[in-house]
Amino acid sequence: MPFSPPAVVCDMCILHPFEQLGSPMPIPSRPTVDFHRRLRKDEVFDRLFQAILDGTLQPGERIRDVELQEWLGVSRTPIRLAIDRLVEMNLIESRPNRFTRVSPAAPGRIPELLQVMCAFWELATRLTIETLDETSALECRELLAEAARACREHDGSRAEEAVEHMRRAMFFFSEHSDNELLRVLVVRIGAALRFQMSLQGDSMDKLLLESVFERLDEAVEARDSAAAGEAIRHVQSTGRRLCGVTA
Amino acid sequence: MSPVPGAAPSARTRELLSDGARRSLLVAILNGTLVAGERLHDDELIQWLGVSRTPIRTALERLAEVGLVEMAPNRFTRVAVPTRSSLLETLQLYAALHAWVAEAVVPGLGDDDLAELHRCFGRVTELAAQQGEHAWSRADLALVDEAVSFFAHRTGNPLLLDLLFEIRVRLAFSFSSLRAFGDGAELTALAEALLAAADRRDGRVVADVLRERFSWRIVRVGGSG
Known part of the structure; x- marks a missing residue:
């Protein structure tokens, strides 16, 4: 496995990588004594996670513990521990007594993942839209606007960035909900969807995606959760075209 | 241990x-x-x-x-120590998932499917009729879950089914720890409303029924037995 120290990943790894690397892990309150131990395994997770999403580690690439340790x-x-979390997110697959590798592209999974995520988003928007305060609503609308822009301006070189903007916009709702289980599952299954979608690259229907974010933005402006629900239904029904799944 | x-x-x-x-x-x-x-x-x-x-x-x-x-x-x-609020949280997620897929599945149901759905919810109504204040057994919860999962089993989505398994585990654990049970009257009303909408092949209403009724209203804790 060609493992030259990826300078890009190293640069991004500063002590509080959560925000930067965009993996919205809940930051629990923990006593300082445990700080370093906790951070190390989370840092490892973040770096592996990012390496998989940005293509440093390729789909299907073998992963060997010893090389990672080095x-x-x-x-x-x-x-x-990091590998196990990534296995759970379906970013890594592990065959017992055989190899461990980055998950290969599996476009067939996208509609399955999307169906589950749409159910989550419907719940998340229903729980939050009507009770957002001014500041949060503004923040949400900014994220949605950025996502729409990213879709519009996406030049097809790498879907990663556009998908990242979309992720932030959608995660906003679950993160602001009271439902802890929802938050955990959105992160976990969202990661798998994000990964597979970023491998689809140019085949995503950018205009359709852009319109979804615009509709969500209107729903937030009007504090109308029913309208958000309709936008998400639209995502569900156009799912295959949206994500560029031809299979 | x-x-x-x-x-x-x-x-x-x-x-x-x-x-x-x-x-x-x-x-x-x-x-x-x-x-x-x-x-x-x-x-x-x-x-x-x-x-x-x-x-x-x-x-x-x-x-x-x-x-x-x-x-x-x-x-x-x-x-973990389940609480009533963690149970409601799980239920909320459970309901949202089942409702979402029901909306997609209901319009396409054939007559045989519909008959099966009636049988499943018929069992729920029977359970509801006998329902006093005693805590549900795992079999009781499984019976209700079986009916609600009718739609999920017809999606052909293995990821969804795996996830629902996990959620079901959490639900079962919460129910037994809290000696929870379903309110008989609420369950009956849910079954009636759901079947009526399914008969009309109205997926949207079936989904709304599931979303609205699987909430704090339907679950009680601290049952006897």
Whole structure:
């Protein structure tokens, strides 16, 4: 496995990587004594996560514990824990007694993932839209506007960025809901969807996606959760075209 | 903690080891071998599950993520303690998923399917009629879940089914810990409204019924027995 230390990933890894690397892990309150131990395994997770999403680690590429340990300078345990979380997110697959590898592209999974995510988004928007305060609503609308812009201006080189903007916009709702289980599941299954969609690249229907974000923006402006629900139904019904799944 | 039969380790890779550990823990939590709030000590777990610390930690973290285990760093790890509010949270998610897929599935239901749906919810109505104030058994919850899951089973979405399995586990654990049960009158009303809408092939109304009625209204805790 060609493992030259990826400078890009290293640059992005500063002590509080959560925001920057865009993986919205809930930051629990923990006593400082445990700070470093917690951070190491989360840092390992963040770096692997990012490496998979930005293509540093390619779909299907083999993953070997020992090489990761050398690359990241950590022991086996944080590697194992990070890999396991990524397996759960379907970003890594692990065949017992055989290999561990980055998940390959599996466009067939996109409609399955999308159906589940749409159910989550419907719940999340229903729980939050009507009770958003001014500041949060503004923040939400900015994220939605950025997502719409990213779709419009996406030049097809790498879907990663556009998908990242979309992720932030959609995650806003679940993050602002009271439902902890919803938050956890949106992160987990959202990661799998994001990964597969970023591999679809240019085949995503950007105009359609842009219109979804515009509709959500209107729904937030009007504090209308029913309208948000309709926008999400539209995502569901145009799902295949939206994500460029031809299979 | 008592050992769970069938958890014997063998020469497997680390991936299987943590999966096996997780499964054993899950079974033990579900069948009451481990109870809500029970402390989980590393050494005891290592001895019981026959694997080392790392796969155990992995298994515990996964269970913690879905709220079956609580890990307080440098303090204890324990089986989660479901609360009424955590139960309602799970129910809300459960309802949202089933409602979403029902909306898609209902319009296409054939007559045979519809008859089957009536049978499933007929059983729910029977349960509701006998329903006093006693805590539901796992069989009772399974009966209601079977009816509600009618639509999910017709989506052909394996990811959805895996996820629902996990949620069902959490629900079952919460129900048994809290001695929860469903309100008889609410259940009956739900079944009636749902079947009426399904007869009209109105997916939207079926979904709305599920979303609205699987809430605090339908669940009661602290049942007898």
